[in-house]
Amino acid sequence: MSAVTGRVRAARHVAGRISLTPLLVRVGVFLLALAGLLLAYPAQVFTGQTVLALAAVALLPAVAPRRVWPTFAALVTVGGWLLATDGYGRSVALWRLFAVAALLYLTHTLCALSAMLPYDAVVDPDLMLRWLIRAAGVLLATCVLGVLLVGLADLGSGQGLQAATLAGLLVAAVVTALLAWLLRRQ
Template identity: 40%
Template sequence: MIEELQEYFFGRINRVRDTADRAAAGPLLVRLFVVVFAALSLALAFPAELLHNVVAIGLAGFFALLPGVFPRTRLVGLTIFLCVFGWLLATFLYGEKSSVVGLIGLSTAMYLMHSLAALAAVLPYDAVLSPGVLSGWLLRAGAVVAVSAIVSVALMLVVKLTVGPVFLVASLVGVLAAGGLAYVIARRA
């Protein structure tokens, strides 16, 4: 049994060594961008007071590395969940005011982390990427972010104008419309 365990661990070590030897610059750059946007998301989400703590910075760095190293796993979703938790912690427990610009920055960083993790998940380590692949991916993601920001700001202006029962009805209609759109897109896929 000990020989089997040794064989397993040496096999894993050799696999990591082979992967590191074959790794190309393009996939590693995509994974680096995932880590950068994960770190930015965590920095924007959590309260500023916590980011002055060395232990908190170390934990944020660790959780920022996870989606870059393991983009095919649920660790990407865990990092997004931590960002949302950090934002809720900053807003409700620490009393930090959330601004439109801050929320757009946080959502942009989280979306780019998630989108690039999806790209990293399908790229083999030894893939050769032309510069157009990464720039095209980032341009499409940037277009989604820009349209989302414009629509969000427009909806916030509408919300300021309509407060009360109309707002509740509009929110419910919006949730139903988003669910219907997701159903239509999933059905066509």
């Protein structure tokens, strides 16, 4: 009983000291993760229990962004996308693909921010603005590159999305290798 009592006291202590910005960032994580889940899954599977389960999955990274829960929520979102496209035969709409990808990225980046913010942090609004502008820049560049890759892939054959996926993975691998090289150089 003492371990449970200790955790309850710690939760009360945190709840009493939480400031507005870290709370809003965590609410943003929850809302973005939930929106991504709802957009990825097919409408045919939505029942009260399913929506409640998806809300619980979206709540986990907001509550514990330093743990495995952001990855878990992203995998559940991707699983919903695969279920919708392969299991229910929903066609791949470019707007939906970009929206789910953007929501996954925004959830990930806000999880990283909330993992670094203490509950009682006083945050300069310029920090939040710079963080969101950088995220918007990444999303814009990704969407432009994605549209170009899909457009180029459609010119060659009927396997356009597969070619675009492989090209995107190649670009991601090259960028990751370049960043790793740059970090080692410093």
